Amino acid sequence: MKRGLHFVIKTHIYDPEFHGSFSIKAGLPALVPHLGCDDLKIGDGLLASLAYEELRNSNTSTARAAELRANLRAYCRRDTEAMLELFRGFA
Secondary structure (H helix, E strand, C coil), X not given: CCCCHHHHHXXXXXCHHHCCCCCHHHHHHHHCHHHCCCCCCCCCHHHHHHHHHHHHCCCCCHHHXXXXXXXXXXXXXXXXXXXXXXXXXXX
């Protein structure tokens, strides 16, 4: 059975800074503080979902769609970097 990074953290690590959550957004500031999302225009999954919905809307202007794409890419890039840094911390 494959187990993901979430499983490893949830079963082996706890920090009071998690505030009861084991999401990347909760664990990242405690485990990898230099990779937060405060500097991003899209900083969480809810905003990412809303941005994607707006991007897919046919009424969204070309300029706005380009802005949304760039912001979504930055958010996804940061999530990927965060997971990689968390993984490296366990290696």
